[in-house]
Amino acid sequence: MAAYTLLRPRRGLSLLCIIATLSFGVIFMLWYGMNSDRDYIHPILTQLIPAGHCACQTSTTFQCSTCLSCPETGLQHDDTAPGWTFEYARDGRNEALDQQQCKAAFPGLFEDIARGGKFWSQHGGLSTAELDTIPVQLGMARAFISNGELYVVAARSKGEDHRRKILGTLSSIHRALAADPERASRRDIEFVFSVEDKVEDVTNPDWPVWVFSRTPNEEGVWLMPDFSFWAWDNPNNYIGPYDQVVDRIRRLDIPWAEKKPQLVWRGKPSFAPKLRRALIEAARGKPWGDVKQVDWSTGENVLKMEDHCHYMFIAHVEGRSYSASLKYRQACNSVIVAHKLQFIQHHHYLLVADGPNQNYVEVERDFSDLADKIEPLVNDTERARLIANNSVTTFRERYLTSAAKACYWRSLLDGYAGVWNSTVEQWSESTQRERGLRYESFVLLETPKMFQFDAAATQAWQG
Numbered sequence: 001m002a003a004y005t006l007l008r009p010r011r012g013l014s015l016l017c018i019i020a021t022l023s024f025g026v027i028f029m030l031w032y033g034m035n036s037d038r039d040y041i042h043p044i045l046t047q048l049i050p051a052g053h054c055a056c057q058t059s060t061t062f063q064c065s066t067c068l069s070c071p072e073t074g075l076q077h078d079d080t081a082p083g084w085t086f087e088y089a090r091d092g093r094n095e096a097l098d099q100q101q102c103k104a105a106f107p108g109l110f111e112d113i114a115r116g117g118k119f120w121s122q123h124g125g126l127s128t129a130e131l132d133t134i135p136v137q138l139g140m141a142r143a144f145i146s147n148g149e150l151y152v153v154a155a156r157s158k159g160e161d162h163r164r165k166i167l168g169t170l171s172s173i174h175r176a177l178a179a180d181p182e183r184a185s186r187r188d189i190e191f192v193f194s195v196e197d198k199v200e201d202v203t204n205p206d207w208p209v210w211v212f213s214r215t216p217n218e219e220g221v222w223l224m225p226d227f228s229f230w231a232w233d234n235p236n237n238y239i240g241p242y243d244q245v246v247d248r249i250r251r252l253d254i255p256w257a258e259k260k261p262q263l264v265w266r267g268k269p270s271f272a273p274k275l276r277r278a279l280i281e282a283a284r285g286k287p288w289g290d291v292k293q294v295d296w297s298t299g300e301n302v303l304k305m306e307d308h309c310h311y312m313f314i315a316h317v318e319g320r321s322y323s324a325s326l327k328y329r330q331a332c333n334s335v336i337v338a339h340k341l342q343f344i345q346h347h348h349y350l351l352v353a354d355g356p357n358q359n360y361v362e363v364e365r366d367f368s369d370l371a372d373k374i375e376p377l378v379n380d381t382e383r384a385r386l387i388a389n390n391s392v393t394t395f396r397e398r399y400l401t402s403a404a405k406a407c408y409w410r411s412l413l414d415g416y417a418g419v420w421n422s423t424v425e426q427w428s429e430s431t432q433r434e435r436g437l438r439y440e441s442f443v444l445l446e447t448p449k450m451f452q453f454d455a456a457a458t459q460a461w462q463g
Contacts, residue, residue: 088401092398094402094403095403098182108399112349113411113412119220125420139202141154141166143190145189145424149438150170151434151435155450157450168227168228168232169224170443174439176410187420192209194209194211204220213344215344222412223345225405229327229405242328246396256385256388263291263337263374264290272320279317308334309334318341330392331395333391335388339363358387
């Protein structure tokens with residue numbers, strides 16, 4: 001009996017050790033599955049790893065009133081601009097289109113602005129009081145427009161990435177203002193924007209913050225074009241201004257008949273392991289599949305942006321949130337293959353998944369129907385070519401042009417002004433100084449001064 005009593009704690013301790021070892025093993029495998037960028041991990045592990053930032057069972061469905069597949073497509077020949085129609089070669093770089101020309105040229109582009117205006121109209125509009133409740137966190141800025149000029153009130157940057165994105169956003173707004181035919185009569189407004197990937201990273205979806213992307217239930221925010229329309233440069237790859245990338249792609253693209261009848265994708269699986277590994281496995285071993293992970297440190301499997309255009313099919317996958325690379329892929333005369341998207345960007349309303357205007361191929365978020373969607377197009381490349389041509393006509397040559405971007409920015413300013421109920425004061429009575437620093441002066445600040453910028457402090461220092 002004594003011997004049995006002595007053995008029981010040892011057996012219990014052994015059992016605890018086994019449970020702890022198994023638990024550690026499971027945790028390690030899950031961690032490895034979520035953070036590894038190796039080409040292959042066992043499919044069972046792919047199924048076990050959590051979705052993380054990617055809510056893989058949700059996606060966005062658009063119910064728009066003026067998108068390409070709706071009867072209102074005829075607005076492209078709007079009576080408000082009689083005798084004038086958009087011509088890519090002539091108008092694509094014209095950032096000075098007037099309001100009526102913008103409406104005639106880009107029906108469906110302003111859907112989210114109309115949605116935001118309706119939302120805030122139903123909630124009593126916007127005022128300085130609402131903005132004052134919004135903390136300007138790292139990756140955010142507060143600015144206003146007065147007498148057609150752009151002023152910066154505050155900006156917070158964690159590092160160079162934030163600083164560049166804030167500068168790119170402000171520069172895009174300034175350019176749209178500078179080309180505005182109605183600039184002198186533009187109404188004063190004040191606003192807050194975020195350059196973080198996700199709304200929830202820094203702010204509340206019920207606040208009227210301008211953001212690069214949103215999910216369907218984030219109704220309080222307003223969509224703006226992402227920073228990389230201005231320019232994008234990261235430590236591993238120089239990309240440059242968007243229109244310059246498009247020019248380079250157009251020069252280096254090859255005829256449709258010479259493109260590889262394959263689906264290409266390059267990326268880091270760890271950015272969204274559940275999604276991206278599903279794509280890798282769905283294409284593995286398929287004759288039409290050229291889907292590989294990249295290693296930026298060694299350059300393994302890295303493809304230049306323009307080299308993607310040498311394939312008939314280009315896969316698009318979201319990362320931890322939206323993926324800014326979609327517009328670069330849409331610059332190619334190729335078929336974009338994308339899973340059901342969870343995050344909405346300002347131009348996503350123009351995506352058409354079927355019918356005569358189809359401009360991309362939509363698959364399930366787990367890529368379970370990828371082969372079913374791709375193989376008929378590989379066998380019928382003429383049908384695929386029509387989808388690719390629709391993509392070019394819709395996006396590269398219309399809705400992603402410099403003209404469209406400027407029109408969108410000015411429409412955003414107008415839509416926001418429609419629910420703005422406050423005046424904008426340039427002068428602060430409490431500090432006896434100007435409330436904001438003009439954009440032209442802000443861009444000349446030394447980099448460290450931009451990281452934690454406050455206009456009142458800067459004006460005091462200048463005084």
